[in-house]
Amino acid sequence: xxxxxxxxxxxxxxxxxxxxxxxxxxxxxxxxxxxxxxxxxxxxxxxxxxxxxxxxxxxxxxxxxxxxxxxxxxxxxxxxxxxxxxxxxxxxxxxxxxxxxxxxxxxxxxxxxxxxxxxxxxxxxxxxxxxxxxxxxxxxxxxxxxxxxxxxxxxxxxxxxxxxxxxxxxxxxxxxxxxxxxxxxxxxxxxxxxxxxxxxxxxxxxxxxxxxxxxxxxxxxxxxxxxxxxxxxxxxxxxxxxxxxxxxxxxxxxxxxxxxxxxxxxxxxxxxxxxxxxxxxxxxxxxxxxxxxxxxxxxxxxxxxxxxxxxxxxxxxxxxxxxxxxxxxxxxxxxxxxxxx
Amino acid sequence: xxxxxxxxxxxxxxxxxxxxxxxxxxxxxxxxxxxxxxxxxxxxxxxxxxxxxxxxxxxxxxxxxxxxxxxxxxxxxxxxxxxxxxxxxxxxxxxxxxxxxxxxxxxxxxxxxxxxxxxxxxxxxxxxxxxxxxxxxxxxxxxxxxxxxxxxxxxxxxxxxxxxxxxxxxxxxxxxxxxxxxxxxxxxxxxxxxxxxxxxxxxxxxxxxxxxxxxxxxxxxxxxxxxxxxxxxxxxxxxxxxxxxxxxxxxxxxxxxxxxxxxxxxxxxxxxxxxxxxxxxxxxxxxxxxxxxxxxxxxxxxxxxxxxxxxxxxxxxxxxxxxxxxxxxxxxxxxxxxxxx
Ligand SMILES: O=P(O)(O)O[C@H]1O[C@H](CO)[C@@H](O)[C@H](O)[C@H]1O
Ligand SMILES: O=P(O)(O)O[C@H]1O[C@H](CO)[C@@H](O)[C@H](O)[C@H]1O
Numbered sequence: 231x232x233x234x235x236x237x238x239x240x241x242x243x244x245x246x247x248x249x250x251x252x253x254x255x256x257x258x259x260x261x262x263x264x265x266x267x268x269x270x271x272x273x274x275x276x277x278x279x280x281x282x283x284x285x286x287x288x289x290x291x292x293x294x295x296x297x298x299x300x301x302x303x304x305x306x307x308x309x310x311x312x313x314x315x316x317x318x319x320x321x322x323x324x325x326x327x328x329x330x331x332x333x334x335x336x337x338x339x340x341x342x343x344x345x346x347x348x349x350x351x352x353x354x355x356x357x358x359x360x361x362x363x364x365x366x367x368x369x370x371x372x373x374x375x376x377x378x379x380x381x382x383x384x385x386x387x388x389x390x391x392x393x394x395x396x397x398x399x400x401x402x403x404x405x406x407x408x409x410x411x412x413x414x415x416x417x418x419x420x421x422x423x424x425x426x427x428x429x430x431x432x433x434x435x436x437x438x439x440x441x442x443x444x445x446x447x448x449x450x451x452x453x454x455x456x457x458x459x460x461x462x463x464x465x466x467x468x469x470x471x472x473x474x475x476x477x478x479x480x481x482x483x484x485x486x487x488x489x490x491x492x493x494x495x496x497x498x499x500x501x502x503x504x505x506x507x508x509x510x511x512x513x514x515x516x517x518x519x520x521x522x523x524x525x526x527x528x529x530x531x532x533x534x535x536x537x538x539x540x541x542x543x544x545x546x547x548x549x550x551x552x553x554x555x556x557x558x559x560x561x562x563x564x565x566x567x568x569x570x571x
Numbered sequence: 572x573x574x575x576x577x578x579x580x581x582x583x584x585x586x587x588x589x590x591x592x593x594x595x596x597x598x599x600x601x602x603x604x605x606x607x608x609x610x611x612x613x614x615x616x617x618x619x620x621x622x623x624x625x626x627x628x629x630x631x632x633x634x635x636x637x638x639x640x641x642x643x644x645x646x647x648x649x650x651x652x653x654x655x656x657x658x659x660x661x662x663x664x665x666x667x668x669x670x671x672x673x674x675x676x677x678x679x680x681x682x683x684x685x686x687x688x689x690x691x692x693x694x695x696x697x698x699x700x701x702x703x704x705x706x707x708x709x710x711x712x713x714x715x716x717x718x719x720x721x722x723x724x725x726x727x728x729x730x731x732x733x734x735x736x737x738x739x740x741x742x743x744x745x746x747x748x749x750x751x752x753x754x755x756x757x758x759x760x761x762x763x764x765x766x767x768x769x770x771x772x773x774x775x776x777x778x779x780x781x782x783x784x785x786x787x788x789x790x791x792x793x794x795x796x797x798x799x800x801x802x803x804x805x806x807x808x809x810x811x812x813x814x815x816x817x818x819x820x821x822x823x824x825x826x827x828x829x830x831x832x833x834x835x836x837x838x839x840x841x842x843x844x845x846x847x848x849x850x851x852x853x854x855x856x857x858x859x860x861x862x863x864x865x866x867x868x869x870x871x872x873x874x875x876x877x878x879x880x881x882x883x884x885x886x887x888x889x890x891x892x893x894x895x896x897x898x899x900x901x902x903x904x905x906x907x908x909x910x911x912x
Binding site: 234237240241242243244246250251253254266316317318319320321323324325326362370371373374378379380381390392396398401411415419422423426440447494496499501503505523525537539541542543544545546547 | 575581583584585591594595599606657658660661662663664665666667710712714715716719720721722731733735737739740741752756759760763764767788831833840842843844852864866878879880881882884885886888
């Protein structure tokens with residue numbers, strides 16, 4: 231039996247935040263790719279399109295005129311759900327609100343192309359919407375699908391906010407894991423995790439006075455990152471003005487790094503997780519640490535993505551290279567071909 | 572508060588086989604689609620390509636000549652993994668074998684285009700490989716990624732077999748759920764589930780003497796199906812010759828239905844789940860019922876897929892129509908536009 235080298239030997243890793251195992255098969259990157267190549271991105275998006283319902287001033291199908299930031303899209307009506315008649319046929323009520331929040335009046339920009347003060351305004355809007363919807367709903371999920379490859383159906387820069395009457399599955403897993411860690415170790419899981427990554431320096435992508443960006447030890451997507459405040463912060467609205475400015479600047483750096491890697495407008499889904507809200511907001515949620523996940527689909531270039539299919543859907547998440555290896559995976563000619571430190 | 576109608580009111584459903592909640596938002600199908608349209612499929616695949624390593628007679632890079640069925644691709648070497656030094660940095664050994672199994676000597680056919688006896692030969696090969704690798708490994712995952720949209724990197728009809736020294740995450744969840752159900756209710760979860768679906772007749776797609784195909788109550792993918800034997804069978808090798816013949820014929824019917832729906836070679840990932848194998852194969856696994864999952868990505872047409880992104884990656888699985896609604900979702904001109912009964 232040989233000695234273990236993570237970059238050559240297949241192994242499994244545990245995700246302690248979401249209680250999941252990941253298979254890491256680094257040798258797979260050595261294989262040639264004969265599979266699907268994604269269509270080239272549309273090169274030009276008009277700055278303003280009066281027919282695009284996300285453009286400011288455009289009139290929507292229902293006659294409403296768009297608001298520049300934080301537009302309410304859909305309000306679901308309450309209903310009564312009958313009790314389940316069988317343990318294998320359980321359903322429950324799902325009440326909630328969906329919002330679309332535009333980042334900028336122009337359609338042809340993305341967050342990394344916006345100025346730091348413009349990004350700061352988005353952060354403030356995220357904090358407000360968390361406060362506003364969190365007054366009623368136990369979970370407020372802010373997420374951005376960027377790029378057609380990530381199912382984004384409108385090129386105008388925007389994110390969505392789905393607030394729900396229940397804790398979604400992944401929120402429940404993060405709650406369970408963080409609570410268990412705190413009661414066993416006496417401190418928040420992600421506080422200790424961030425400190426360890428600062429010591430180990432193997433997976434850091436960016437650091438600033440108030441924030442860290444790293445490729446988690448248990449990352450599933452090739453260029454997945456975790457964005458963490460250094461201070462113990464449970465929810466977005468708790469961030470100080472200085473922390474918000476610093477967040478705007480580290481976000482601009484991270485997203486520029488992503489764009490530079492394969493010289494493309496880097497697609498991803500991202501979203502924020504923080505302590506539950508709603509009527510239980512006043513309970514003890516000290517085991518929670520605010521964080522954002524970035525899940526980009528690309529693997530080898532601007533047009534070759536990672537497919538989470540077959541084995542991943544039927545058996546276990548699987549990645550084709552170690553989280554430590556992504557550091558030099560980008561396009562060699564790019565200023566950011568060194569992804570992590 | 573209005574009365575609940577599943578086809579109009581958003582709700583959540585529980586997946587008792589994998590312990591997960593799914594959000595069902597049927598109203599989403601009413602929205603127009605402005606997002607990514609998949610590239611058209613390659614229309615012609617050559618019947619034989621001497622450069623394709625999966626074609627019989629072709630010589631692989633390592634000098635090996637391909638076998639027509641059940642070729643061994645990669646054997647991983649054992650290694651020693653040091654103990655984890657921190658609870659947030661846990662890794663484990665992952666030993667295993669990967670096989671590629673070709674379905675047919677020709678590159679331009681797929682399972683639904685093959686004859687029933689040819690499909691029967693594939694089923695026999697699945698049973699043998701389960702027996703062969705199951706002698707050593709606790710989990711033998713047979714899966715097929717069909718179509719470029721599902722990350723299939725070679726058009727030659729084939730599946731993969733990944734056998735591992737550990738129970739993958741999803742296998743562990745199915746083990747936990749089926750074991751709990753059996754000890755609470757005294758019979759296998761999927762035996763009772765199949766019986767209920769036969770009674771309720773809302774989600775059946777196909778039935779035969781020995782098999783059922785249905786859209787599960789908790790399906791996540793629009794046209795997801797579950798293929799179940801009627802008899803209590805724990806693993807593929809236990810199937811009788813009659814059950815295998817019947818399986819070949821119902822598979823041909825199901826896959827033809829899929830192809831007809833949107834008049835395209837329907838992409839999907841599919842795979843088999845049965846009781847664990849390896850050194851513990853002799854233990855009591857009576858709570859397990861053999862089954863296959865089919866996960867097709869298409870939503871609206873041959874070129875518009877469902878994206879599992881944003882909310883799905885960060886919060887909870889989400890589908891855009893109810894499992895009962897898929898019955899009439901296909902192309903109206905198609906002979907199989909009525910998908911389920
Ligand atoms: O091994 P293949 O067929 O090239 O690769 C395909 O199946 C694998 C197992 O599901 C996935 O990890 C890959 O993303 C996919 O492209
Ligand atoms: O609502 P949108 O942006 O049209 O839709 C996008 O995001 C949703 C939430 O993640 C997904 O369910 C859809 O599959 C995706 O296309």
